[in-house]
Amino acid sequence: MKAPRFAGLLLALSVTGSALAAEPALPTDPRQRLEALQHALVKAAMAGQTRVRSAAYIDSSGALHETTRITSDMKVRGVRVLSYLEDEGGSSASIFAESKAVTPSDEACRASSQKYRREATLETAVRFVASGDERYDTGLLIAQARARLVAQAGASRKWLLTAPIKMPESSYERLLTGAKPDYAPYQMLLELLPAGALGVQPARIVKTREQQGVEMLKAARDYVMDEPPKRAALSFVMRLSVTERSSHKLLWQDAVPLVFPETDIKTTSQPLPPQLALSLDRMLQNWLGQLDANFGCRPLQFNVLQEAAAGWTINGGQSAGLSVGDQLLLLDRDHLPARILEPGSAEHMALVEVVNVGSGLATVRKLAGPATMTKAGDWVATPF
Numbered sequence: 001m002k003a004p005r006f007a008g009l010l011l012a013l014s015v016t017g018s019a020l021a022a023e024p025a026l027p028t029d030p031r032q033r034l035e036a037l038q039h040a041l042v043k044a045a046m047a048g049q050t051r052v053r054s055a056a057y058i059d060s061s062g063a064l065h066e067t068t069r070i071t072s073d074m075k076v077r078g079v080r081v082l083s084y085l086e087d088e089g090g091s092s093a094s095i096f097a098e099s100k101a102v103t104p105s106d107e108a109c110r111a112s113s114q115k116y117r118r119e120a121t122l123e124t125a126v127r128f129v130a131s132g133d134e135r136y137d138t139g140l141l142i143a144q145a146r147a148r149l150v151a152q153a154g155a156s157r158k159w160l161l162t163a164p165i166k167m168p169e170s171s172y173e174r175l176l177t178g179a180k181p182d183y184a185p186y187q188m189l190l191e192l193l194p195a196g197a198l199g200v201q202p203a204r205i206v207k208t209r210e211q212q213g214v215e216m217l218k219a220a221r222d223y224v225m226d227e228p229p230k231r232a233a234l235s236f237v238m239r240l241s242v243t244e245r246s247s248h249k250l251l252w253q254d255a256v257p258l259v260f261p262e263t264d265i266k267t268t269s270q271p272l273p274p275q276l277a278l279s280l281d282r283m284l285q286n287w288l289g290q291l292d293a294n295f296g297c298r299p300l301q302f303n304v305l306q307e308a309a310a311g312w313t314i315n316g317g318q319s320a321g322l323s324v325g326d327q328l329l330l331l332d333r334d335h336l337p338a339r340i341l342e343p344g345s346a347e348h349m350a351l352v353e354v355v356n357v358g359s360g361l362a363t364v365r366k367l368a369g370p371a372t373m374t375k376a377g378d379w380v381a382t383p384f
Contacts (some may be wrong), residue, residue, distance in 0.1 A: 240287055329352075
């Protein structure tokens with residue numbers, strides 16, 4: 001049986017330049033370029049496990065209806081085009097592919113993130129009731145955590161975090177102010193939760209018997225000398241979540257226990273205690289490292305928002321690294337990659353080019369693909 005010519009694995013595609021010193025000679029014809037990638041990725045899909053499910057029924061008129069669904073377990077996390085070549089079946093490509101069961105190489109993952117970066121809105125929330133003094137401390141902490149996360153993510157050039165847009169409630173106010181909703185592909189949420197939430201054991205400060213004795217003597221002295229009162233140490237859990245805006249699917253999440261140490265109650269603003277600031281920086285650095293490991297080989301995908309006069313509008317622009325002339329693969333995630341081995345899968349993908357780009361949006365037009373494309377579905381565009 002001849003393999004159908006389509007490329008559902010492009011859902012997990014991240015195609016970059018050659019690993020060699022020279023760039024691969026790309027076919028000048030977009031259709032040949034698309035066919036070459038299709039052939040190469042179909043071969044990769046055929047190497048994985050597949051499932052075939054058939055169903056048949058007879059309707060009231062006695063006609064037999066049969067359906068066959070072919071699904072593949074192949075998950076390609078990173079693909080780099082090494083060279084293009086000609087084989088018996090036509091144009092193809094020599095590719096470097098990583099399956100889900102294989103740890104992606106640093107080189108392949110790094111290549112997919114050299115030019116582009118991911119955009120997300122970052123929102124904060126405190127999920128427990130705090131007293132007056134605690135409200136100030138938790139507010140200071142969540143604000144500092146947000147500022148430091150934005151700065152560290154921006155310095156890495158892999159994420160661009162912005163504040164979410166507060167949309168007016170009424171349509172009149174939205175028209176009057178010209179407010180537009182958020183388009184960033186990802187949403188981040190930074191939360192403060194009560195101690196013990198999510199089954200996370202509270203962080204505890206272990207004190208020796210000598211330290212306890214010193215603190216008792218200090219407390220007695222402060223009482224006699226009428227020193228300012230102190231607020232007891234506050235334990236809590238900080239959680240960071242990353243979701244996809246279009247599907248609201250949770251992509252990554254982690255929670256860490258922290259302690260706001262005992263502090264003097266003062267009427268003036270105070271910085272974060274040094275011990276807590278150090279723990280916070282270490283936690284944020286660890287989170288960014290986890291995000292790099294988790295998203296490093298995930299294909300960068302921009303959602304198709306609407307059909308435009310020149311093609312389609314996607315939620316990626318100059319801030320994400322896109323520029324006029326960039327070529328992307330447009331595909332429907334409702335069909336690809338799970339159903340890549342079914343007939344007609346090629347109707348759900350195309351090669352497109354960026355023709356207009358703004359800060360957070362871009363317009364793409366079709367270079368190669370089916371003559372007519374169904375607009376319904378979960379369409380995304382991924383750079384290659």
